[in-house]
Amino acid sequence: MSENELRIAVLGVGLIGAQHVDRITSRITGARVAVVNDYVTDKAEQVAAGLPGCRAVADPLDAIADPDVDAVVLATPGSTHEKQLLACLENRKPVLCEKPLTTDVETSLEIVRREAELGVKLIQVGFMRRFDPEYAQLKALLDGGELGAPLVMHCAHRNPAVPHGFGSEMVVRDSLVHEVDVTRFLLGEEIVSIQILTPAANPAAPEGLADPQIAILRTAGGRHVDVELFVTTGVAYEVRTEVVGELGSAMIGLDVGLVRKSAPGRWGGAITPSFKERFGQAFNTEVQTWVDAVRAGLADPATGTFIAGPGAWDGYAAAAVCEAGVQSLRSGAPAAVSMVARDSIEGA
Numbered sequence: 273m274s275e276n277e278l279r280i281a282v283l284g285v286g287l288i289g290a291q292h293v294d295r296i297t298s299r300i301t302g303a304r305v306a307v308v309n310d311y312v313t314d315k316a317e318q319v320a321a322g323l324p325g326c327r328a329v330a331d332p333l334d335a336i337a338d339p340d341v342d343a344v345v346l347a348t349p350g351s352t353h354e355k356q357l358l359a360c361l362e363n364r365k366p367v368l369c370e371k372p373l374t375t376d377v378e379t380s381l382e383i384v385r386r387e388a389e390l391g392v393k394l395i396q397v398g399f400m401r402r403f404d405p406e407y408a409q410l411k412a413l414l415d416g417g418e419l420g421a422p423l424v425m426h427c428a429h430r431n432p433a434v435p436h437g438f439g440s441e442m443v444v445r446d447s448l449v450h451e452v453d454v455t456r457f458l459l460g461e462e463i464v465s466i467q468i469l470t471p472a473a474n475p476a477a478p479e480g481l482a483d484p485q486i487a488i489l490r491t492a493g494g495r496h497v498d499v500e501l502f503v504t505t506g507v508a509y510e511v512r513t514e515v516v517g518e519l520g521s522a523m524i525g526l527d528v529g530l531v532r533k534s535a536p537g538r539w540g541g542a543i544t545p546s547f548k549e550r551f552g553q554a555f556n557t558e559v560q561t562w563v564d565a566v567r568a569g570l571a572d573p574a575t576g577t578f579i580a581g582p583g584a585w586d587g588y589a590a591a592a593v594c595e596a597g598v599q600s601l602r603s604g605a606p607a608a609v610s611m612v613a614r615d616s617i618e619g620a
């Protein structure tokens with residue numbers, strides 16, 4: 273354990289939180305898990321017992337305020353984020369917050385405002401696709417102008433299955449939210465309207481889950497993005513993005529890893545079973561980049577930033593688009609996205 277390792281509190285050690293604990297402990301450098309917390313206290317204690325120098329703290333707000341904690345990873349349920357993010361701001365603790373920033377637009381905006389008032393960027397939002405090598409390559413291609421101006425984007429977001437209780441609105445708020453961020457990241461503009469279409473449902477989808485769904489997004493510059501969301505395919509974890517520009521097109525997510533030919537006359541490869549495998553490298557890069565940024569920020573607080581990736585504003589923008597998406601899911605009609613102007617919030 274080195275002297276100036278970043279001491280991180282991981283709040284929430286369920287699926288993604290436990291992966292982050294493992295990542296911080298075994299896959300990245302410069303940080304260690306000092307504190308864990310979970311509303312299932314036994315689980316937190318069990319995780320802490322397996323990590324040298326780690327304690328379980330029962331109250332998430334105590335974990336945030338703990339003097340032995342330099343920074344926080346929030347992997348708790350979205351409904352608890354508002355309070356926990358406010359505590360991070362109050363205690364000036366840099367935080368990597370898994371999406372969503374908060375569960376509604378108003379509280380997300382409040383978080384953006386409170387951080388702007390502090391004049392320091394403490395909140396990074398866990399939109400990990402921005403750190404995926406294929407998305408990074410596509411972004412570089414677009415920024416380099418080799419496709420000309422992007423005009424249209426086609427996306428597919430398929431999951432083999434979803435957890436029990438995953439409803440139609442979750443498809444928008446929990447799944448589509450990634451394409452919302454990818455659209456803003458790749459095209460560099462805000463989304464102004466969204467429509468959700470619900471074609472004939474997959475008979476294998478649980479009762480009441482509208483699956484698949486088609487989302488149609490329009491950006492401020494008039495660009496069109498369509499997304500197929502299909503979260504009960506029973507097949508594998510597939511995420512594909514194609515950008516069509518003035519001078520050509522580019523596609524990522526083709527799962528073209530190893531291609532094997534075998535008897536009798538077979539040709540093929542493997543598809544990732546879940547987001548853990550598909551975006552594992554992206555998560556590692558995201559957390560390493562964040563740790564490096566926080567350490568740099570702590571070494572020189574005058575820079576005013578402890579993030580290196582999507583911030584609170586991006587979390588707010590995603591919440592605003594998803595809110596309009598849910599409205600459209602209910603009405604079937606396109607819905608306008610309502611957002612405040614970014615320059616109305618100093619420092620956002």
Ligand code: ISE
Binds near residue numbers: 446
């Ligand atoms: C889940 O929360 C994720 O973030 C996955 O990346 C996404 O594919 C899935 O649909 C969500 O439920």
